[in-house]
Amino acid sequence: MTRPPKCNSRSSALRERNSGCVICRDGAQGNKVRLRSTAGQNLAVKVLRLAMVLLIGNLSQITASAGQEVPISLGAAKEQGRHKSRFLKEAKLTAQAGDAIAAANVEDFERIVGPVLTKSCLGCHGPKKAEGRLRVDQLNADVPSGPDIERWREVYNVLTKAEMPPDDSKEAKLSEEERGKIVLWLGEELHKASVIRRSSKAESSFRRLTKDEYNYALQDLLGVEVEFANKLPPETASEDGFKNRSDLLQMSATQFQAYREIGLNALNRAVVRGAQPQTVTYRILMKEQMKVAASAKGAKTFDKDHANYKKLRNEPHLLDRETGLAVHNPSLSTPPQQNISIEPPLPLSSVVWALPQAGELKLNLDRFLPDEGIMRVRIRAGRSSMNSNEYASLRLVFSAHTSNNASFSQTISSRDIPVTASAEAPEFIQFDIPLNDIQRNPFRKLATQFPRRDEFLHIKNISNAHGGEERLSVLINDVEICAPFYEQWPPRSHQNIFFESEHKGDERLYGREVLGSFLRRAWRRPVSAEEVDPYMVLFERYRPGFPNFEEAMAEVLATALASPEFLYLTPRRSLEGGNAGQSRIDELAFASRLAVFLWASLPDEELMQLAEVGKLREPAILTAQVSRMLEDPRSKRFSRLFVDQWLGLERINSVAHLNDGALREAMLAEPVALFEEVLKSGGSVMDFIDCNYAMLNERLAAHYQIPNIYGPDFRKVSITRQTNRGGLLTCAAMLTINSDGKDSHPVKRGVWLLQRILHDPPPPPPPNVPQVDLTDPEILKMTLKERIENHRNQPACASCHSRIDPWGVAFENYDALGVFRTSIKDRPVDATSELFSHQRLAGIDGLKRYLLMERQDQFAEAMVHKLTAYALGRPLSLGDRVDLEKLTAEMRRQNDRLSDLIQRIVSSDIFNSKE
């Protein structure tokens, strides 16, 4: 095969080919069916794209080796690529995991490896050139214990990725057999190096809880769903993006004081004092409102015969469904009542508030809403029509308008709740809003009337209702607002701490009981009487300063929440005998590690009890518990935190070119939904590279121009190649965060792929690299891709960029928001590129095909590395290589099942290790 021309000339050559169209016609023949099914204006461009794919396909070794004229499908690539896996062949390496430390095999180096290196590499990496400051003649052959371990790892990496030797080199040739010999020898030596370092305790997983974990731990411990951790400073992310890495989690006086403050506030939310506070209840029954509204002076009534009926019915109105009488947008008000129950529900009636799309029902609550506690808003509503293409959901907004230009409004519901019932049989939709946490009108207690004191609750209909005669509205029968609302008194969060006991009358006895129970849950282990003693001393010291037992005790419990026993994940040593026991954590510490990994929180009672009797690590029980944990809603935290950090999704909040909030939410949710789908359906991690389905909701489907997806919920949708989606690489979020505010950014996309997906991060840019000179008129004329190529051709930049840019260029068919495109500024998109190894990639399909055919092992290793790094919360080092290799081999043998990987990680040696 002849070497393809250099980048610059190649791109112009390609443009010629595109415009010449000779190849297009040739290439298109085999694919008539596909072409015919492609409609309209995109046809010409698709022909071009297809031609490019075919052209590159002809050149590439993939098709050459597959012996086909057209590129194989991605599904077939997935299957074929799998057979290349070394993990499915090398039984030996992985079986050695528990081996004794072996000596370096210098003999094979001298006999086999050394001569090959001298023959193939010395020309560039020897006394004459020493490129990359590597001299193969100076590498110490004792890999495991010698000084050149890092160099040897680099050699191993470039050889296994076939990046070296470059295939345009005349003298440096390496046969596959020779390559195999070096890789085999070096792999074994690195393995020995790992075993040696494994016992040297390089890193520790002793760490404090992260901000998120602390937040969820408090929520679960106290049973209060409040965002507690906002006061804490943000965490530092590791180069892998993870925020739970032991060596990066800081502690400072400010942070410590924040823990103390948050802990006390949280306890004050959980416990109550005295009698149940009086509740304020607003009950708005539309039938009663109608009586007032219809007879009010200037009431705008209408019915079906009204000249403006079509317009009016698409604005909020009160409607008597029996008589057809309607009142256009009357103002509603109901004086609050004290201490009435909201049971039984108000009667159903024929009068409803009709709330069309984007409409709202605005209630003036005046100044009577209490300061604290939960406001329960209960709305009985149904849909005006049951068309499955339309959905409607309710959202709560709270506002005040204190004086001119001093207003605010804030969405207070955490999510929109869909209305699913019919108008004939409306159902309750319920929101619980913590009044302490929302913006209130600061003037509500003024004795005077100005600034204005009122507060307003808006019920909004968030819907996709579209045109048509009977456009979907939400029909509301009644609204009830009750605050502070308690399911029971004292609330459960209070009773969890101050439970019933026969010793309740004896503060000392009862105090010990309360402390014993609370400390066990907070510290995730049983506590001894000696450990309770000092807390009892503290209680007795505090008690005189407080009016009652509960308040004094809350202060004491807050102290326990600032203890390192709560804040830190402690690798307590197992008391089991033998070597295994010495290096393992005990079961309770294991339960904590497990809960932090999969729930970002504390172990629940079931895990605690199993750990206390030493049964949690029994294989069958552990498997069942992990499955239970993954099915529990708390595992959603794991999916979100892991995926956000793994992929760097947080950056989407600081992207300047994305202003559509609903789209941003949908973009953020997609990769998490895909991860959960793969996890829960027993899918393969290779689905992250490509799959024939997508996780979509209406907003995102619209963005991807995929029709007939309705509603805000994400669901699995089958897709074809023509949608240009499937897997993580083409998720709009990835493409958006790796853009520069206006257009795609191939360099960012390339770095992202290397760092996040292939776990092969490029080195940071060296100091004093020349900037792209945007004042140069020649450079201004270039397309972005051309600019990048120009930059890459400068010697100072080439060595890194030639390893980065080609990956990113393959994404050029996606714009700054990840929308598929076939032209940029009226020029066809050129998404072809050539990797450092001269492998050519044609657009995203070419990239995916290459990854699936040639890089499955690398991605599998990357996935194992990322998930294990997150699970352990510590940096991974060479000493972990043995275990990572073992996990990778096990996962690959289990068809790359993600759920299996998680099961294997938690039962692995490193997850159970004290380090």
Next chain:
Amino acid sequence: MNAKTRSLSRRAFLRGTGLALALPWMETFSAGAFSKNDAPRRFLSVYHPDGVGLPLKSDPAWEDWSWFPRGGEKDFTLTKVLDVLEPLRNDITIYSGLSHPAARQVHGHSNADQYLTGAAIGGQGTYQNTISLDQVYVERIGDLTRHASLVLSTNGGVGAPRGAQTQSFNREGRPIPAMNKPRQIFEMLFVTSGRDAAERLSRSKSALDLLIENSRSLRRQLSSRDQETLQHYLDAVRDTEVKLAKAQRWIDTPLPQVDARNLNLDAEPKEARIFFQTMYELVYLAFLSDSTRVATFQLGRENGEGPHDLLSQAVGLPGAHGLTHAVKKPDGWQNLGTYNRYQAEEFGRFVQRLKDTPEPLGGGNMLDNTFAMHGSASSSFHLSRNYPIISAGGKNLGFSNGRYLKFGKGNEDNQAGAGIVSDAGWSGKVAVEELPLSNLFVTILQRLGVETDSFGGYTGTLSRV
């Protein structure tokens, strides 16, 4: 000058003012905590709503009643609005061409909230503010004094989002309630014993002791490297103990004794002159006694009725806010200018007072160690651009005064937005170039000793200041 003579001259001065002020804590400090060059660096920001009068050149009122000075950096002339500051000419600096970029097209009534924060709070909908300039400084020096900062306003409390009644916002962007009753302020500064605080502190101390004990037992189970990690926790607890000890010092130190007989502590805004002067006097006393080094004072909320509206009665004029709307009525510009003049006069009185007081804990006078600024988040009628800002003092911090500093381009005569009376003005296109006020804030912070090169998302200082 030794401590004794300085103290004597100070007492002599104080007698002259009719105030008996005993400062027992000062001996404590001069003995140990501070060297003579360690004079406290102080910061005050005074905010007034509704901007200033800015008639067009073609208007006959322009000559006398346009707020900004005429002329160059040093050879500027003050109009009738600011001529009351002529005696302090060499102690003040007047700025033009500064504003917070995010607010330039937001209605002026919404913008008091962001004057010291620079946050993009917008004109409606969800609201999020950020930390204010004064509180950034407080984070650095707040625990050196009994009170971290003194937050004052005529209306008190926090006000509403986009209708702030306080100038100070914490790290999370939450408003810090302002005090507005002179008696309460006085009692907090000089009377309240802090027994509750003492009780809380003592509880904290026991809790910290217990936590240290907890860590010790945990420590025994850890490897030596993990012990190092736990050491960070222990250090954090110990640092907290040190902070508590500092707080304890204030509890143990007797309160400054101030004779309140000459203060009218029941003054209300409707007695504008007395109220103004009492509030300024309280800031002065708080600074003098080193009870705090940071103060903000908001003279009224933007828009609407309220106690602040009565302040203009000091110069015999009706509602202050109404003056900005009545500029096209007969004597309109003059009335607004007269009220602005009165605000400047009271600020000047305060500045003069600092200048006349020798620095109790160092050389020079108190003004040399105090940076006091006075301004608004609108220039003319609802227009959130070209903030009218005066600063005074700060010589020992590196400020050189006696200057009129114009920044930006295209508005040398301060005519952009002048004379506007409709909404087209405040929401209109930004046609002239102004610099971010945050650049001045960075300069101020650096000179106060805060190591930072950005504020509110804007990097860099302001040249020439």
